Amino acid sequence: MEGGATGRLHIVVFPWLAFGHMLPFLELSKSLAKLGHRITYVSTPKNLSRLPPNPSPNITFVALPSQAESTTDVPADAVPHLKKAFDALQSPFARLLRDYSPDWVLLDFASHWAPDVASDLGIPCAYFSVFPSVLLAVMSSLDAPDMDFNRFTSPPDWVTFPTKVAFLPFETHQLQFILRPNESGVSDAHRVFHTIRGCRALLVRGCREFEAEWLAPLAGLYGTQVVPVGFLPPEEMEEDRKKHDLAWLDRQSPKSVVYVAFGSEFLPSADQLRELALGLEECGLPFFWALRDAPLPEGFEDRTRGRGFVCRTWVPQMRILGHKSIRGFVTHGGWSSVIEGLYFGLPLVLFPISVAQNLLARMIGEKGLGAEVPRGMADGSVTSGEVAETVRLVMVGEGGEGIRGRAWEMKGLFGDGALHGRYVEELVKFLRDDKSGESLSVGAASA
Numbered sequence: 001m002e003g004g005a006t007g008r009l010h011i012v013v014f015p016w017l018a019f020g021h022m023l024p025f026l027e028l029s030k031s032l033a034k035l036g037h038r039i040t041y042v043s044t045p046k047n048l049s050r051l052p053p054n055p056s057p058n059i060t061f062v063a064l065p066s067q068a069e070s071t072t073d074v075p076a077d078a079v080p081h082l083k084k085a086f087d088a089l090q091s092p093f094a095r096l097l098r099d100y101s102p103d104w105v106l107l108d109f110a111s112h113w114a115p116d117v118a119s120d121l122g123i124p125c126a127y128f129s130v131f132p133s134v135l136l137a138v139m140s141s142l143d144a145p146d147m148d149f150n151r152f153t154s155p156p157d158w159v160t161f162p163t164k165v166a167f168l169p170f171e172t173h174q175l176q177f178i179l180r181p182n183e184s185g186v187s188d189a190h191r192v193f194h195t196i197r198g199c200r201a202l203l204v205r206g207c208r209e210f211e212a213e214w215l216a217p218l219a220g221l222y223g224t225q226v227v228p229v230g231f232l233p234p235e236e237m238e239e240d241r242k243k244h245d246l247a248w249l250d251r252q253s254p255k256s257v258v259y260v261a262f263g264s265e266f267l268p269s270a271d272q273l274r275e276l277a278l279g280l281e282e283c284g285l286p287f288f289w290a291l292r293d294a295p296l297p298e299g300f301e302d303r304t305r306g307r308g309f310v311c312r313t314w315v316p317q318m319r320i321l322g323h324k325s326i327r328g329f330v331t332h333g334g335w336s337s338v339i340e341g342l343y344f345g346l347p348l349v350l351f352p353i354s355v356a357q358n359l360l361a362r363m364i365g366e367k368g369l370g371a372e373v374p375r376g377m378a379d380g381s382v383t384s385g386e387v388a389e390t391v392r393l394v395m396v397g398e399g400g401e402g403i404r405g406r407a408w409e410m411k412g413l414f415g416d417g418a419l420h421g422r423y424v425e426e427l428v429k430f431l432r433d434d435k436s437g438e439s440l441s442v443g444a445a446s447a
Contacts, residue, residue, distance in 0.1 A: 279387020
């Protein structure tokens, strides 16, 4: 082990095989590497080849031999099989830890076996949550027997601050899939809670200045130390500007275009996608839609030609969000997308799809930074009229002035590199001081 009281640390990071996880782990790695620490970033060969160019000599990418690749390579119903393949990485990962003998290992939710592997070698682990504290706080109740899913349609009993953050009735069925063992033989809930219990600390991609009310109870809920690490917004690489032609956006007026994207892992259902498209058509505003190979209503692109642009090729999201023509962001509400949108002070129209996105959308709405598209309480259905009305409200409506103003104010917080740099410095202090296993009070960076 390399890390002394002031020397550089050697940290192995091991994210789950999804880009919504790999990229935040990479951003944390880059932040730690800038402070002089040695990072070994571990994944599978194909995933590593898709990551942005290595920005630091302090980061080494190591590929474990495996047939497991990214969630983008398999349909959603095959992801449990990918988790089974991921579990087969246990032996090569153990060999890597024996060979490298790092000071710390930073783990993701899927590697429930990794804390035991590291413990056998005397290497401490920390769990890095790429999800916001609101999800961790609300979902802590899942680690209990005799689960009544209806309880999740109201805020948790332990909440002492005003909030209505909870699941809608049609969303509770998603919780059952989290608790149920899948084709991998292990439930997602077991993966999360077993991994956290085996780790020395819980690292959260967030900061007290934004989510103090949800961060504060986490230590008690999980019985472990909680260390916020800042938002870790991705940097726009100079190569991104050179590689990607955004001529259509360049021709639009400043602050006029609605950007629409649903991330790399999730898509609305076919019915929802149709209503979203028709709602964009009905709202009358210019839009730039980053869309994978998914069908749109017949004639949609012809009818909206000139006013809208459907981009079927990948462009870095920060490159689009930072464009002078972008006025607001229609998003699934993934944490990375929310961070990137608010980094540029953009108001949000939220259409959540997964468990984490549901809760985050409610929190963002409560903070007055966006509005969620209304959904049918029983089935999650949506209409084009509701899409159009919500988009117009957030982007140009008189009733959305407060949302636009508050989102712009958030640019100062989400784009505060010095603040988030101090959070990473506090993380390093924790990693140095807590290797012995003694409790440490982490006074994360203040403004």
